[in-house]
Amino acid sequence: MSLSRRNFLRALGAGAAVGAVQLPFSQITSAAVLEPPRNREPGGPILLDSNENAYGASRRVMAAMRDALGTANRYPFAQYDTLEDRIAGSHGIKRDQILVGCGSTEILRVATAAFLGRDKKLIVPVPTFEAIEQYAKSTGCQITAVPLNRELAHDLDATVIHTKGSPSLVYICNPNNPTATLTPRKAIETFISRLPANTYVLIDEAYHHFAGESAMYASFIDKPVEHDRVIVSRTFSKIYGLAGLRLGYAVAAPATIQQMRPYMTMDNINSIVARAAMVALEDQESIQESMKRNTDDRQEFFNQAMARMLKPIDSHTNFVMMNTDHPAEETIQHFKKNGILIGRRFPPMDTYIRVSLGTPDEMKAFWNVWDRLPYSKMSM
Ligand SMILES: Cc1ncc(COP(=O)(O)O)c(C=O)c1O
Incomplete structure (x- = not known):
């Protein structure tokens, strides 16, 4: 056995x-x-x-990609609204709460551009997925690294202390890459309730689908908290098997999405991934x-x-x-x-x-x- x-x-x-x-x-x-x-x-x-x-991607998604190849000569304008609607629909939220990115990495970059700069601070755990830190550097912000705790979860008590003073963006990767560990849902909720009004939090849920049933875990998209400054990112690179096509998205309050939108690359979604993603979402x-x-x-x-x-x-x-x-x-x-x-x-x-x-x-x-x-x- x-x-x-x-x-x-x-x-x-x-x-x-x-x-x-x-x-x-x-x-x-x-x-x-x-x-x-x-x-x-x-x-x-x-x-x-x-x-x-x-x-790789599912058979239905592979077929959708093949069908979409013939549209490669056209800009993907027509796909944006439908894709955002479908993503929003899959979470039971509205389109104005969604921002689609060229991979969720674009969402991380845009968050640093929108919410950081000189006299501001990025607070990241160590170790974690480093992309947000790399992007933050170009904004001239301060970067504060907070070691994971003994359970290899985010040390949110230490993090909250660092949010005092200058406006900050806090990165929470849950489950965390590279440790594959969870930070308990309750601890994140308490942390969010303690934040000063000038702090944004980005919760990266790239590995959401693998977290499994656990009292420790609930997605902040599926079970949101009332907080305008919480942004959640997701990707099509993992469970959906579309890493090479680059698609991710953010979910946040409409006003927060509006603050991020100007920093997105124009036409950042290709028409093939848009069609593939719509099928992937349906293919439960x-x-x-x-x-x-x-x-x-x-x-x-x-x-x-x-x-x-x-x-x-x-x-x-x-x-x-x-x-x-x-x-x-x-x-x-x-x-x-x-x-x-x-x-x-x-x-x-x-x-x-x-x-x-x-x-x-x-x-x-x-x-x-x-x-x-x-x-x-x-x-x-
Ligand atoms: C935690 C985390 N966030 C984001 C990403 C990037 O994902 P994407 O392919 O959507 O840019 C990765 C990639 O490995 C990751 O580990």
Whole structure:
């Protein structure tokens, strides 16, 4: 009988998922972007490095993309309103609460342009997805990095202290990339209720679909709080398998959306992704399948890890972070030499690797290469 993932973590005595993880957070002031170049050629490396959907878009979405190719000579004007309506409809909200972006990364960029600048502050957790910090730098704002807490959740008590004074934008990534951890819903609600009136909060829900049923988690789109300065971002790059076509969106109060809109790139949505996304939203059966498949793949990863006495952090996403007790760069290079790209380094978690879940064959290759590491089995 295979042990469940949560039982496995309990069996390891990991307590609340990761328990007392000690990290040298004090050594870091800002996260670095260390993304390696990616070979997309057929026969190139196995890509377990960017948390994509390894299985691709659903059959219905693939068909919609093929049908849309014939519209490639036309600007996508006509698609915007319908796409925004469909996204709004899928959440039971109005179109004026939606802003579509060229990937959710554009939403992050636009938030920094609209809400930051000199004499303002971006407050980010460390480690997290670094894009917003990179964009914020160009606004000349101050950047304050707040280490994750011992449970590897956002340290919201420390964050609220930093919101005093200059106007700020707070980035909350939930579930968080790269740790795959959740920050409890209740803690975020309390945090929002304590914020000064000059603070905006961007909640990045890129991995929403993988968070699963948990009292700890509820989306701030599906279960909103009454707060004009909360912006939620989502992407079509993960569960929908459309990372290469670039589509994301923000949900916020109409007035907040209006503040962001002037900073968007004109015609930022292509006509193919617009059609694909509309079908993807409708294709509930495929979304459910995709979620179930991820749960199974994640379970299998934990089974394999358990067999090797490894201790990954409990994951609420389509990737897993794991302490190897060796410099991450060594492990990254070992995999690279053997034709597999895994996630970049995420200082200060310098002995942890981040592995995106691939197909069963890809994961079999991953574990074969893992077993060739001198420290492939951990001692308890
Ligand atoms: C937390 C998080 N937000 C946003 C993104 C970017 O997504 P998109 O492809 O929509 O730009 C990523 C990509 O990996 C991510 O991990």
